[in-house]
Amino acid sequence: MDAQNVTPMMQQYLSAKEAHPGELLFFRLGDFYEMFFDDAKIAAKELGLTLTSRSGDLDKSPMCGVPYHAADSYIARLVAKGFKVAIAEQIGDPKAKGLTHREVVKVVTPGTALSDEVLRDAANIYIALLHDCGDGKFVLAGADISTGEAFYASYAGETAAQQIMDELYRRMTAELLLTEGFSLSDTVRAFLMQRLPRCAVSMVAAEADGVLLTQHFTATEIPADAGAQTAVETLLHYLHDTVRTDLSQINRLSFLDTRETMQLDTYTLRNLEITRSLRDGGKKNTLFDVLDFTRTPMGTRLLRAWLEHPLLTPHRIDARLDAVAELVENAGLRGTLREQLRSVYDFERLLTRIETQTANARDLVALRVSLAALPAVRTALGRAASRLLMRAAASIQTFDALRDTLERAIVDEPGLSVRDGGIIRTGYDAALDELRVFSHDSKSLLQEMEERERTRTGIKTLKIGYNKVFGYYIEVRHSGRDQVPDDYIRKQTLANTERFITEELKDFEAKILGAEEKITALEYHIFTTLRDEVKAQLVPIQNVARAIARVDVLQSLAEAAASYRYVRPKVTADGTILIRDGRHPLVERILEREIFVPNDTELSHGGTETMLITGPNMAGKSTYMRQVALLTLMAQVGSFVPARTAEIAPVDRIFTRIGASDDLVSGQSTFMVEMNEVAQILREATRDSLVILDEIGRGTSTFDGMSIARAVVEHIDTRIHAKTLFATHYHELTEMENEHIRNYCIAVREKGKNVAFLRRIVAGAADKSYGIHVARLAGLPTKVTARAEEILHALEQKESASAAAEIPVASAQETxxxxxxxxxxxxxxxxxxxxxxxxxxxxxxxxxxxxxxxxxxxxxxxxx
Incomplete structure (x- = not known):
């Protein structure tokens, strides 16, 4: 652009854009946010806007815009696609003479968006930062600024990269920052492209002056490690530079200790459909969906967190189970809690809006209603005997004085805007009431003036009106203009009327308009004072929100247990998983007409460590193995389980290798994906792990696949000793049975060509795969399945003849x-x-x- 032709306004724009080259700049011009040049082209394409140009040349000076009152929805759409948006507002009085000053007041990014358009549901929105400390050590720092949550974790060794990627996936990270020189950058970016394609990635410079750490967190929470300090502080600097408020809601920093919770990897989270379905990534038909009877958004978020981070320590698991058991047995207490929690809004996000000064009067009403529910919740919990419920009762303050203030101050149904008045109750503020009385009485005063002027002038059609352009005026029809007094000052002439003002009317206008402006200004001042009163108690209210969330999750697990006939698992420390009549928690909910067939499981280091499961497809092998993994996970979350009885020793990890798909992004085949997953399992599994392996070795030749499958089983059996469920079509592997490897199969009932899969796991090995039967059920043409049977019969005869020539007949002692x-x-x-x-x-x-x-x-x- 020719610098000589740039207007002062465009100079403002270009200066702001130069400071924010990586963001789309929303530049406020009156009632619109305008975008120019490349930003306009991008926004027009992504938002379906029409490009225009002041010069008429769309190529040289394209522009587009959106109404300021609808900007949040447009920004939300851009942020959802991974864009960052800088908001340049008009600063000062836009009616003042000269060029209106404008400056960027905030930057909205995928990890820092706070509008209602983005925060549509209870799900967390995480921003994370990765920092390379050198010597193979890495730190991940993260936060959800909408709730105030902040955390960090440290990683080292050959599994560091995988652990980092698993945590990013668990959090469904919306935005990732990499400090300059991060050595795993390419690996992480490739992972995000495949699993989290909408995650926005940026490079930032590391900053560590210590100021923001001490501003946000107590000395006991600040990491001792210098690398961790740098990571957390760099993230805080980015958040402050972006959101541009003091972010006082971020006041607690937690360390993600891998010794306290089970680390679920990406494959297991996906394969078991714990919180996201494989079909569309949604909540429906997941374990989260089955167990979610929460009543509050905080509880919903915490339940997801518990499911993705099960506990490892028996006494902590039992503490949760004790609370759930009490709520299962005490239906009255559970019902009271569920009824009262219905009235509790999203405390955490309400407080964030108040802290960032984006709250309106309706948010204060929601806070008031939420606070009103607390006394009944605390009273109900006062009858509880379990440790976690008693601790929650002790943690719940009721904030009676604050609630009373909000009750007296805010009307029940305020408008959306806090600058238009109508939000403060009559009787709360004497000065406001006095102004309102004058404003109300002004209408009668105006009527009195109108009657007086009619009498004085004799003009019966005279009336006093008002519009925003001319203010108050006296209107007289042309038929009465000869009677207009000399003190009337002509203001406007219309087709049939003339409009006048008088000194008395001008004085009245000054008083009434001044009163209305004062009313609006005073209401806004009262509102900001109330907002500051709430903000002063932000930390204790946050603590209550966390206590409410824990109570909500515990009652949710209890409601699920009571509704679905779940039983309390016995948590042991002997390494045993003993389940009688276990049921798959998802499948039994989906089945409508069929009865779910329960199955037993017994795994222990003193007995069966590996269950080698054979049998046909569609018979239920995968369902059974997932079932065992899910019941183990549920127990470690603190949930009751679908079974007749269950004894479960906590496992340190659950590994799953179920199904496969081509990794087209990285160019890896199905078989390569499968081998990568198996390699990770063999590398990271321990004696205390639970391993689920389903049909490994299928992506290559029969002998190759069988050899790999056998070698994997042998490795687990002789070196790792993990509790393992191994399903296979390779019947030859059943020869491996020993004291720790036991054969199991899916029971099948045959009658002629009709086959019934009984869905029951029984001891022993299957001798058929029933593949042709499954093909027939799938709808393959009859001619195809009939020909397949002919080919199979011929192959079996050939193999039988070959075996007779080469293999000795079994002795009488051999069965x-x-x-x-x-x-x-x-x-x-x-x-x-x-x-x-x-x-x-x-x-x-x-x-x-x-x-x-x-x-x-x-x-x-x-x-x-």
């Missing part, structure tokens, strides 16, 4: 694997028999059940 199938399936019948409640059955029911079980046993034994 072929298939000979055990009769007793194998009889075990299934016996398992059902053991669950019958004989004492409550009628004689007829008993006879019918006995007959059915006898027929079932004959069929399973091959006799029918």
């Amino acid at each position: 072929p694997l298939t000979d055990g199938m009769a007793s194998l399936f009889a075990d299934g019948t016996l398992a059902e028999l053991r669950t019958l409640d004989v004492m409550t059955m009628t004689p007829l029911e008993a006879m019918n059940t006995l007959y059915r079980l006898q027929e079932q046993a004959r069929k399973e034994a091959g006799e029918a």
